[in-house]
Amino acid sequence: MTQVQLWTYIVVGITFALYIWIGYANRVRDTKGFYVAGQGVPPIANGAATAADWMSAASFISMAGLISTMGYDGAIYLLGWTGGYVLLALLLAPYLRKFGKYTVPDFVGDRYYSQAARLIAAIATIIISLTYVAGQMRGVGIVFSRFVGLPIELGVVLGMAIVAFFALLGGMKGITWTQVAQYAVLIVAYLIPAIAIGMLLTGNPIPQLSFTFSDIIPRLNAVQIDLGFTEYTQPFQSKTQIDVLAVTIALMVGTAGLPHVITRFYTVPSVRAARYSAGWALLFIALLYTTAPAIAAFARYNLIDTLQDATIANVTPGDKQDIVELQYSDGRPVTWATSWQKTGLLAFYDKNGDGKIELRPGAAFVGKNFKEPNPDTANEVYFDNDIIVLANPEIAQLAPIIIALVAAGGLAAALSTASGLLLAMSSAASHDVYYRIMRPNATERQRMIAGRSMILVAILMAGYFGINPPGFVGQVVAMAFGLAAASNFPAILLGIFDKRANSAGAISGMLVGLIFTLTMILLMKSNAIFGTPAPIVKDFFGISAEGIGTIGMLLNFAVAFIVSRVTAPPPQEIQDLVESVRVPRGAQVVEGAH
Amino acid sequence: MAKSTNPPKSGGKGGKGGGKSKQPWSQEKANAYWRRNLTIIGILLAIWFVVSYLFAILFANILYGVPFGQIPASFWFAQQGAIIVFVLLIFVYCWIMDRVDKEFDVNE
Incomplete structure (x- = not known):
């Protein structure tokens, strides 16, 4: 066994023991603890948990490499996966927290006084989370195989066992506090090699500063031209301008509509805490997202120079x-x-x-x-793009313990995202479909049993897809964002900001958005999904499958708005509900109510 | 705190948050609070749009010739600046709304 492997066993072992201990210390007995951590999570902790929930193995391992290859156009990921938090903080999170139930379908079902709307939102939640989680479990296996030398399948099973432990015992509460620890592990693991390689190339310890103010980028641009590339900073070399625009919108709005992200804002104690925790979440995410483009440029320069x-x-x-x-x-x-x-x-x-x-x-x-x-x-x-992050510690000649820490960081990123998605998926099944639609009379005990068994089912499904990945997994991640942008986001937004939005409008809007986006993605990715020789549809007026959710979202908004205005307005108590979510404190909604 | 959220169907039993209100809550006050909120959101989202969609994408080629530090300004906005502004926008919104909530006496 090499020294690196030994350190990897030790560091990964310690972090896993930590997660298990946190999971055990935060076990819960009631549904409120299980679904929303008893609404007692402080804003900073929720920010860290959201950041870990949000940043997947792909953000941690692959994103810097992608940017390194795409140059300027890597902005679609940098902007798309951060800008959505501004929408969340200003347009969704405070009002959903005031509403104060457990899930996205809860809000959609209650606000549109319709079990059909609830069911559509629940199904959308399950499809979105399932497409997303399959890749995460695979990510756990890949990190294990690359760093620890275990077979991918064994890595997936180990990951499943860890997630099962804290998710079954602690539900949202266990997941939240484990994610806080996972954020700490992953950000330290990301920053140390970045700082070291930045020091090596520019002598400045802060990557964001040397990226902007040192001469590393001008040098990289010059050397790119010498080798026959275009300048690294030249926009729209790998994607057209219209596509960059559409993809960025779809990723931003999709981020704001992802159920596992939205649910996190139900776990804080107040509306004010929901606003602040969105700020903390984005600050914690921005630490990694402003470092990634620096790593991308440094590593590319270093590769060429070497x-x-x-x-x-x-x-x-x-x-x-x-x-x-x-x-x-x-x-x-x-x-x-x-x-x-x-x-x-x-x-x-x-x-x-x-x-x-x-x-x-x-x-x-x-x-x-x-x-x-x-x-x-x-x-x-x-x-391979992944090498940009993975090889950094060795290029900077860091100690084996740092290389081991990067392995632990990659695992933390994959596990934290997987656990958040599994909870979102299983609560849509156990809370929204089973309790709110099928068995409204279920007892607390029955609901806990349903919640835990659905998590177990979700973990087994995710594990199955992790071990037997469908060939098109990588191709359909775009689907999760596109569907979230085209279904949940417009329904929730109109539910808060347009008092006139009614159930007919919301249902027809969501259906049009979902069906359009799903159909277009299937047609554009038909070569990967159905094995047609070429995609049936190449693009939609220059917009690729990654960006098509933007069109789906616009259709959803337009249909929901128009249908709502030609059908009967929502009942008075729904309009009162809208009034009440708009105000932070209590239920001071109705005139003269004191 | 955690259990204080009343059921939203507040029909006739809406209180005024533990009697801390200085004035009775009215529909006009609710409308004024909401209009203020919408104005703030509108201004902040305009900045959000300008730094990301305008500076980094729609004006990418125009701002390419403008240097910021050692790199083109549009590239800086695309890979650093917009993200930093996003973080600031959320905290500014929190800070402003803390004050607005107090002014309208709807703070928790």
Whole structure:
């Protein structure tokens, strides 16, 4: 066992023990504790829990790498996955907290006085969370296999066991406090290597500052031009402007409509706390999201710079790829390049035989066959996006314990997101469908049994998809955001801001939004989902599947608004309900009520 | 605190929050409070739109020639600035609403 592996076992072991202890210390007995943590979570803690809930394995491991490849256009993720919190804080969270029940379908069902609306919202919640959670469980397995050397399947089962423990015992309360701990682990694990590599390249310890004020980006731009790329900072090189716009809107609005995020704002003690906890959540998220673009640029510069300087010392033929050992001009070996080639995430091929490895535009290999160089390009490097974050600690030559910490951070990010999604999914089934629709007379005890068994079912389903991932999982993550943007968000927003919105309007709006978005995504991704040779529909007036939720949302708004105005207004008690959610304190709604 | 949220169907039993109210709550006051809230939301969302959609996307090419620090201003807004402004906007909203809630005597 290497020193890194030993440290990984120790650090991951300690963090897992911590999560289990927190889960045990926060076990609950009643449904209010189980679904909304007894509404006793302080705003800062809820902010940290929301941040951990929100930032998945993809944010932690893949996002910086994606930005590194996309350059300017990486803004779709940076803006799209943060801007939604402004919408949440100003337009949704305070009013939903005042309403004060447990779930998104609770609000939609009560506000639109309709079991049909409740059912549509519950089904949307389950579809959104299920598409999202499948990838998370897979993420847990991948992190385990990459860092600890366990088989992916065993990693998934271990992750399921941990989540099952604190989610079954503690419900929302256990999940919340575990997520607070997971946020601490993941942010420390993200920042330490970022600070170290920033110091190495620019001498400035604060990545956000050196990103903006050091000469690293001008140097990167210059070297990109030399190699035949466009400037790193040049906008709209990987996506068109209209598509960047649509994707950013869909991700922002989708964020504000994701059930597992919205539910978090039911757990705080007051309306004021709901506002502040949205602020804390975004501050905690922004710590990672402003660091990621710095890592992206630093790592890209470092990769190019290392390759320009290094020469080939030795080539060892392998089954899947030849391992090319590089050395710096002073003869020191480039150890991280060698070790990451062995994982298949990095591959070199000296096509022109000049004893150097050159990064150029285009694909270096034919497909992912690293034995077959692509003769049409001069590029000699393949690298997986994930390597940008994963290889950082080694590039910066940090101690093995830091590398172990990055493993623990990746696991924390995946587990915290998975647990939030599992709770959102199971509460839609056990609270909204079982209790509110099927068995309104269920006792507290029956509801707890339903809640716990639904979580167990959800964990088993997520685990199944983690071990047997449907081929299109990566393709349909866009679906979760698109559907949330096109279904929940307009229904909730109109429910608060438009007193005239009625059940006919909300139901027809949600159905149109859902059906349009679902159909368009299936048609645009038909090659991945149904195996058609090419997508049936290429794009919608230049908008890709990632951005189509924006159109679905606009349709939902338009239909709901018009239908509400040509049908009967909502009953008086619903209009009173709207008045009451608009005011923070008590139930001081009706005139003369004192 | 946690249990103080009354059922929203407040028909005739709405109280005035433990008798702390200086004036009786009225429909006019409710409307005035809501209008104030909408104005604040409108101003803050306008800033939200300008720093992200305008500066980072719609004016991306125009602001590309304007430097901020060592990088183009549009690139800074797209990858740093807008996010920082988002955080500030939420806390500013919290701070303003704390004062408005007190003024209208609806603070919790």
